[in-house]
Amino acid sequence: MSMFGDGLDKAVQRAFTRPIPKNAGTQMRYLVKQLKSTRAVAQLLGVSQRTVERYVKNQIKKPRPELAARLEREVTRRWQPQVRARARKQATTTGGIIIDTRARIGYTAPIGTTDDARLRHLTIALPPHYAARLFTAQEQGASDQQLQQITAEALKDVYFQDRGRRAGSLEEVRFTDIEHVEFDL
Numbered sequence: 001m002s003m004f005g006d007g008l009d010k011a012v013q014r015a016f017t018r019p020i021p022k023n024a025g026t027q028m029r030y031l032v033k034q035l036k037s038t039r040a041v042a043q044l045l046g047v048s049q050r051t052v053e054r055y056v057k058n059q060i061k062k063p064r065p066e067l068a069a070r071l072e073r074e075v076t077r078r079w080q081p082q083v084r085a086r087a088r089k090q091a092t093t094t095g096g097i098i099i100d101t102r103a104r105i106g107y108t109a110p111i112g113t114t115d116d117a118r119l120r121h122l123t124i125a126l127p128p129h130y131a132a133r134l135f136t137a138q139e140q141g142a143s144d145q146q147l148q149q150i151t152a153e154a155l156k157d158v159y160f161q162d163r164g165r166r167a168g169s170l171e172e173v174r175f176t177d178i179e180h181v182e183f184d185l
Contacts, residue, residue, distance in 0.1 A: 003181055004147035008138055011183035015087035020079045024063045027075045028055035034078050045070050091185045092132035098125050098184040104177035117174055130154040148175060
């Protein structure tokens with residue numbers, strides 16, 4: 001499960017202006033239109049080309065639960081690309097991104113200062129350049145660990161250091177034991 005990647009996807013999906021199609025036939029026809037062939041859709045979903053053709057013609061209407069989940073996930077990944085791109089562009093240029101998390105967050109600092117890693121619930125608006133880093137890393141196939149690291153750097157800058165106004169000697173923020181993390185645009 002990709003907690004950070006899925007969270008970024010859900011934030012962008014909230015910008016959708018129309019819901020994704022609900023029935024399997026419509027979803028399958030949408031994927032065939034996007035991928036240009038029933039063979040490509042069959043390979044993507046791990047089913048036979050004939051199965052895809054039967055859904056397209058409404059000869060099969062109710063997919064197995066695991067196929068239904070894969071189908072919905074793939075349609076959602078491709079749904080409303082212009083709306084998705086516009087939402088990302090706004091977040092990376094003007095709007096920024098909001099993170100809501102409950103996790104153990106602490107920091108490494110010079111000897112003699114406190115490094116109290118404790119469970120915190122934070123809701124913080126991150127500036128556009130952090131949204132840009134997160135979305136760029138996600139598009140380049142970054143792991144959840146890498147996205148978590150970018151988020152930790154953002155929390156260090158925005159929350160702990162108040163964008164350079166305090167805690168200048170702070171070295172590293174530890175962001176562990178994550179109970180939940182949600183993003184919003």
